[in-house]
Amino acid sequence: MSKDYPVPAGYLERETEIKKSRFIARVAPVSSRDEVKAWLDHAHRDHPDARHICWAYQIGRPGSAAEAAMNDDGEPSGTAGKPILGVIQHKDMGDVLVMVVRYFGGTKLGAGGLVRAYAGAAESVLSAVDRMVQPSMDTAVVIMEFADEQPLRHWCDTHGAIVDSVDYRARVTARVRVPSGCNGEFSAFCEARQLGYRFER
Numbered sequence: 001m002s003k004d005y006p007v008p009a010g011y012l013e014r015e016t017e018i019k020k021s022r023f024i025a026r027v028a029p030v031s032s033r034d035e036v037k038a039w040l041d042h043a044h045r046d047h048p049d050a051r052h053i054c055w056a057y058q059i060g061r062p063g064s065a066a067e068a069a070m071n072d073d074g075e076p077s078g079t080a081g082k083p084i085l086g087v088i089q090h091k092d093m094g095d096v097l098v099m100v101v102r103y104f105g106g107t108k109l110g111a112g113g114l115v116r117a118y119a120g121a122a123e124s125v126l127s128a129v130d131r132m133v134q135p136s137m138d139t140a141v142v143i144m145e146f147a148d149e150q151p152l153r154h155w156c157d158t159h160g161a162i163v164d165s166v167d168y169r170a171r172v173t174a175r176v177r178v179p180s181g182c183n184g185e186f187s188a189f190c191e192a193r194q195l196g197y198r199f200e201r
Helices: 033-046 081-090 110-128 146-159 180-192
Strands: 005-008 012-018 021-029 052-059 067-071 096-103 131-134 137-144 162-168 172-179 196-199
Touching: 005 021, 012 110, 021 033, 021 110, 033 052, 033 096, 052 081, 067 081, 081 096, 081 110, 096 110, 137 146, 137 180, 146 162, 146 172, 146 180, 172 180, 180 196
Parallel strands: none
Antiparallel strands: 005 131, 012 021, 021 096, 052 067, 052 096, 137 172, 137 196, 162 172
16 A cells, blocks of 8 residues: 555635635645644734634644644634544545634524534635645654764755754754655665664654
8 A cells, every 4th residue: 555645736725705704715735833833824914804713734644644733713612623624634635734714704604504614615725726646754863963964964855855853962863754765775874874763653
């Protein structure tokens, strides 16, 4: 079974209107919590007068996501974030954030109406966005000297790996996401430079 999975090819926005409430759905590719926060900050800047900006995201391979979260942003519990996440999971897409901006139109929709509205908004944008295939990644923790950081970054740049974080103390500790097909080459690189490393399970 292939561990590759579909991700959004880019950013897209779609708007729907239900009983005079505007629902503006946005989808964006994300690979970290920091990217999620940046997109949410952007949405709040774009729509400072919106009543709610509800969202859900899933990072990693669908079905075994490394991380997922949702937020109702003041809507009744379970009526916004959960249906958005449900559509994401149904679409079998990873590394994806869906935000739905709501401008209240004066007519209450009720809990069932809200669930349908938020799920429908998420569906509209996820059905329209182009997909691309993301190779499955494994996370490795590397412990090294300061002089080893640049060679590690160069290896990552040339092999499609991503340096997620670096902690500078007496020695340098980096978290690296490595394409699953490159694990052997990554191990050989670390061993050749005598770097301490381990893959997380």
